[in-house]
Amino acid sequence: MTTPFPPSLRRGRLLLVDDRPENIRLMHQILASEYEIFAATGGQQAIDLCATALPDLILLDVFMPGMDGLEVCRRLKQNPATESIAVIFVTAGSQTEEENACWQVGAADFVNKPVNPLTLRNRVRAHWQLKLHVDALHAMAHTDGLTAIANRRYLNERLEAECQRCQRSGLPLSLLMIDVDFFKRYNDRYGHPAGDECLKRVAGALQAALQRPFDLAARYGGEEFVCMLPDTDAAGALAMADKVEAAVRALGLEHADSTVDAVVTVSIGVAAVATAGLVDSQALLRRADQALYRAKNQGRGRACLAPEAEQPG
Ligand SMILES: Nc1nc2c(ncn2[C@@H]2O[C@H](COP(=O)(O)OP(=O)(O)OP(=O)(O)O)[C@@H](O)[C@H]2O)c(=O)[nH]1
Incomplete structure (x- = not known):
């Protein structure tokens, strides 16, 4: 059911996408205590998982064989069911053109490789808290104040x-x-x-x-x-x-x-x-x-x- 009432204190659902399993393992170690983690090693697998696991945030590698991270993000943003999932790109290079391409397809943020555990944790936490606030506002705007059903x-x-x-x-x-x-x-x-x-x-x-x-x-x-x-x-x-x-x-x-x-x-x-x-x-x-x-x-x-x-x- 499409409900206007999000569960308030649930754990965030995080999708890690990287073609190299060792990168996924590293990010998993850093984030697993705070989030429910899903992982994909390819672009199409990431898109399929988004439809079923409905993650709140995605950490997305830019360069992957087959469908790259930019194309994954573009497709997610074109689908009303997945367009609001925040995409944080994990980039190896810090070239202006690469960053601009990420912004153009709808990136919410970047983290550089090799990842600094503290930066990764704080970036993800900031976006997860933002998502909780947006969900709460959304719920309030759609809820009747007296009866707590939809308005x-x-x-x-x-x-x-x-x-x-x-x-x-x-x-x-x-x-x-x-x-x-x-x-x-x-x-x-x-x-x-x-x-x-x-x-x-x-x-x-x-x-x-x-x-x-x-x-x-x-x-x-x-x-x-x-x-x-x-x-x-x-x-x-x-x-x-x-x-x-x-x-x-x-x-x-x-x-x-x-x-x-x-x-x-x-x-x-x-x-x-x-x-x-x-x-x-x-x-x-x-x-x-x-x-x-x-x-x-x-x-x-x-x-x-x-x-x-x-x-x-
Ligand atoms: N307590 C309370 N009363 C409300 C609220 N909203 C509307 N009302 C009251 O609902 C009543 C509706 O009255 P009417 O439209 O005359 O309808 P009714 O008395 O139910 O008569 P019928 O519909 O013909 O059976 C009014 O007295 C409103 O003040 C609310 O949020 N709380």
Whole structure:
């Protein structure tokens, strides 16, 4: 799952790339106590490892037979999945042209060969700390402050990307728009701090109900949430909506002023993209919102499916 929440105190993952095993051994000795180490002795192997091991940093030899370090770096920077991995080149020479070529392909830094252990350790540590800070900022920008699930900004980014993917692949995509019933009355009766606590519990129930790695639960604003369900058609989304509705009811949060039940309930609007063609994220959200409005009008504490979108032309 693409999560906005990085593990905060994990060990950094470091990929060492050098065609000479003795160089890898030396760097391993210097760095193994602080990092989880992976190693590759060729360019293609390094690229393959990046896709599976997802390292945080790479120490990359420039001159290697076959694909050299410059080409490895160029390819990593062209791939959105690997472009943010910091590449520190390990260079034998210190010629200006060689350094410039490294910067041009996207180097983050250099270390000279033969490596000075202290310099290597400090350079790697500086880039690892920078990466931790960037990840933390990224997580903060994508997280809702109250409920700690994804926020509307992250939902919009992911939804846009999923709509494009769905348009290319023709696979279905569904949204649930979820609203806590009579939440104003809840706040009025139990107080705003209890209202906040209720929203946190509802968010937790949504998060727990979604089980596929690419599903996403987000707080859309106020007492409204959205669940994005890739590769899920209308029938699957309706089943998920029922599961979410039941999960919130099962929290058993007393709501004495609700006319739906004695506990907190939610209404859910479901919208699905079923057919190939243009997929418009905002139109999908609007359809889910209209279905939510119908669920409210039909008595709340239930899910309603939006009619299929009309295809242009
Ligand atoms: N405690 C708390 N309340 C919030 C928060 N965000 C929005 N609200 C409250 O949510 C309530 C939403 O009220 P309405 O839009 O009238 O909806 P409702 O009372 O849930 O009624 P229905 O949706 O028709 O069932 C308002 O009273 C908002 O103040 C929040 O972060 N914390």
